[in-house]
Amino acid sequence: MKLFSAEQIRQWDAFTIKNEPVSSLELMERAANACTRWIVKNTLADSYCIFCGKGNNGGDGLAIARLLYNANKTVTVFILESATGGSDDFNSNFNILHHLSAIPVYSIRSEKELPQLPPDCIIIDALFGTGLNRRLTGLAATLVEHINSFRMPVIAIDMPSGLFCDQSSLGNPIIKASHTLTFQVPKLAFLVAENADFFGQVHIMDINLHPGFSEKTPAKFHITDSSLIRSIYQPRKTFAHKGNFGHALIIAGSTGKTGAAVLSTRACLKTGAGLVSAHIPRQSLPIIQMAAPEAMAFPDAEDHYITRMDYEPDDFSSIGMGPGIGKELKTRFLLRELLEKIKKPLVLDADALNIIAATKGYLKLIPSKTIITPHPKEFSRLFGDTANDFEKIELASSKSMEMNIIIALKGHNTFIAHPNGAGYFNHTGNAGMAKGGSGDVLTGMITSLLAQGYTPEQSAVYGVYLHGLAGDLAARDRGMESMIASDIIEHIGNAFKQL
Ligand SMILES: NC(=O)C1=CN([C@@H]2O[C@H](COP(=O)(O)OP(=O)(O)OC[C@H]3O[C@@H](n4cnc5c(N)ncnc54)[C@H](O)[C@@H]3O)[C@@H](O)[C@H]2O)[C@@H](O)CC1
Numbered sequence: 001m002k003l004f005s006a007e008q009i010r011q012w013d014a015f016t017i018k019n020e021p022v023s024s025l026e027l028m029e030r031a032a033n034a035c036t037r038w039i040v041k042n043t044l045a046d047s048y049c050i051f052c053g054k055g056n057n058g059g060d061g062l063a064i065a066r067l068l069y070n071a072n073k074t075v076t077v078f079i080l081e082s083a084t085g086g087s088d089d090f091n092s093n094f095n096i097l098h099h100l101s102a103i104p105v106y107s108i109r110s111e112k113e114l115p116q117l118p119p120d121c122i123i124i125d126a127l128f129g130t131g132l133n134r135r136l137t138g139l140a141a142t143l144v145e146h147i148n149s150f151r152m153p154v155i156a157i158d159m160p161s162g163l164f165c166d167q168s169s170l171g172n173p174i175i176k177a178s179h180t181l182t183f184q185v186p187k188l189a190f191l192v193a194e195n196a197d198f199f200g201q202v203h204i205m206d207i208n209l210h211p212g213f214s215e216k217t218p219a220k221f222h223i224t225d226s227s228l229i230r231s232i233y234q235p236r237k238t239f240a241h242k243g244n245f246g247h248a249l250i251i252a253g254s255t256g257k258t259g260a261a262v263l264s265t266r267a268c269l270k271t272g273a274g275l276v277s278a279h280i281p282r283q284s285l286p287i288i289q290m291a292a293p294e295a296m297a298f299p300d301a302e303d304h305y306i307t308r309m310d311y312e313p314d315d316f317s318s319i320g321m322g323p324g325i326g327k328e329l330k331t332r333f334l335l336r337e338l339l340e341k342i343k344k345p346l347v348l349d350a351d352a353l354n355i356i357a358a359t360k361g362y363l364k365l366i367p368s369k370t371i372i373t374p375h376p377k378e379f380s381r382l383f384g385d386t387a388n389d390f391e392k393i394e395l396a397s398s399k400s401m402e403m404n405i406i407i408a409l410k411g412h413n414t415f416i417a418h419p420n421g422a423g424y425f426n427h428t429g430n431a432g433m434a435k436g437g438s439g440d441v442l443t444g445m446i447t448s449l450l451a452q453g454y455t456p457e458q459s460a461v462y463g464v465y466l467h468g469l470a471g472d473l474a475a476r477d478r479g480m481e482s483m484i485a486s487d488i489i490e491h492i493g494n495a496f497k498q499l
C-alpha cells in the first residue's frame with residue numbers, strides 16, 4: 001500500500017473532486033458521515049465536545065456535530081477563532097449549523113474563553129488536520145495543552161492537531177488522542193516511535209477517494225501488506241528437490257551465545273531453505289547438532305569463537321553472519337576475509353554490524369545488495385546519530401542508495417530501505433517480540449529466503465513480514481509476556497499458511 005504525503009493527499013482530494021466528480025462540500029459530508037458512523041458505533045457518552053479550527057478539518061468537525069445531533073447525541077461546539085476567515089467548506093457547514101440553534105456554539109478568542117468541560121464527555125479534535133504548516137503557538141498551543149489536561153478520551157479527526165504528517169513534531173504541542181479517525185490511508189506520522197504518545201489507535205475511514213490517483217501516482221514509501229507478500233511468494237513446485245531451494249550458511253555463536261546460533265539456524269531451516277549449514281565455534285558443535293539435527297555443521301578450529309573459513313563462501317546460495325559472534329580479533333579478520341572474498345550479497349546482523357561500525361574501512365567492503373538488519377543503536381553506530389525518527393528514515397534511505405545495500409531498520413514498524421530509493425514499513429509484529437533472540441530468528445529467516453532465490457529486496461520485505469506474522473501468532477498462543485524467540489520459530493509454519 002502506498003504511503004502518500006500531506007501534499008499528495010491534498011492532490012488526491014482535488015483529483016477526486018474533479019474526476020468523480022463530487023463537490024468538495026459533498027466530500028466533506030462523506031468524511032463526516034464515515035467518522036460519525038464510527039463514533040456512534042464505538043462510543044457511549046453523555047455528550048460530545050467538538051473543538052474546531054477554521055479550515056477543512058474544522059469543517060469536518062462542524063459536519064460531525066450536526067450528524068451526531070441528528071443521531072440524538074448531545075453536542076457542544078467550540079471554535080478556535082483565528083485572524084483569517086474560515087475555509088469555504090467550513091463557512092458552508094457553519095451556516096447550516098447556525099440554523100440548528102439547538103447546538104451550542106462557543107468561540108475561543110483568548111485564554112479567558114478556554115472552556116471547562118462536563119464530566120463523561122468525549123472530546124472530538126477537529127482543530128487542525130493535514131493542512132498544518134507550522135508548529136502550533138499562542139492560543140492554539142494553549143488550547144491543545146488545555147484539552148490534554150482533562151485526560152478525557154479524545155477522538156482526533158484525520159490527524160491529532162499539531163502533529164505533522166511527514167516531518168518530525170518532536171517537542172511540539174500536540175493533542176494526545178485515544179483514537180485517530182484518519183481519511184483513506186495511514187500517514188507516515190503514525191509509523192514512527194517518536195509519535196507513539198499522540199495518535200492512539202488509528203482507524204482508517206474509507207471516503208472513496210478516486211482510485212485513479214493512487215494507481216498513477218508514485219510513492220516513495222509503502223506499507224507492506226499481504227497482497228504485496230502474496231505477489232512475492234513462490235509456491236514450491238510438486239517435483240522440486242532440495243537442490244531447488246538453495247544451501248544457506250549461518251555463521252554465528254561464541255561461548256555463552258551458542259543460543260544465537262541455534263535460533264538463527266533453526267529459523268533458517270523452518271523458512272524453507274533446501275540445506276542449512278552452521279559455522280560455529282568447535283565447542284558449540286554438540287549443542288547445534290542436538291538443537292538442529294537437520295542442519296549440517298562446520299565447527300571452527302577455535303573452541304570459543306569463530307576464526308576461519310574452511311570453505312568457499314560462494315559455494316553457498318546465501319550466508320547470514322552475525323548473531324552472537326562476539327568481537328574477538330580473529331573473528332574481525334574472518335569477517336574482513338568474507339567481505340573481501342564473497343561475490344554474492346550477504347545478510348549481516350548484530351556483532352557483524354558492530355565490528356563493521358568499530359573497524360575503519362570495513363563499511364565500504366560490504367558487498368552490493370547485502371541486507372543489513374540493525375536495531376536503532378546498531379544503526380547509529382554504523383551511520384551516526386539523527387535528531388529524530390524522520391531523519392533516521394531519510395538517512396537509512398540515502399545510505400541504502402549510496403552503498404547499494406538493503407537496510408532493515410528494526411523497530412515496531414521495521415523500515416526497509418531499498419537501493420532504488422523506495423522504503424517499506426512493516427506492520428506485522430508486536431511488543432512480545434522485543435526480547436533477546438528475536439533478531440537472530442530474523443537473520444535466519446532472511447538468509448533462508450535469499451538461499452531459495454528470492455531477490456535481496458524481496459527476501460528482506462518478505463522475511464520481516466513473515467517474522468512479524470509468526471510473532472503475532474506466537475503472541476496469540478502464548479501471550480506477549482511469555483512468548484520467547486523459540487516461539488516465533490514454532491509459528492513460522494502457521495505464518496506461511498496464513499499468506
Ligand atoms: N480537501 C478535501 O476535500 C477534504 C479535506 N478534509 C479535511 O481537510 C483537512 C485539511 O484541511 P485544510 O487544508 O483546510 O487544513 P487544516 O484544517 O488542517 O488547517 C487549516 C488551516 O490552518 C492554518 N494553519 C496551519 N498550521 C497552522 C498553525 N500552526 N497555526 C495556526 N494556523 C495554522 C493553515 O492556513 C491551514 O490551511 C484534512 O485534514 C481533513 O480533515 C476532509 O474533509 C476530506 C475532504
Ligand SMILES: [K+]
Nearest residue numbers: 125128159161
Ligand atoms: K484534528
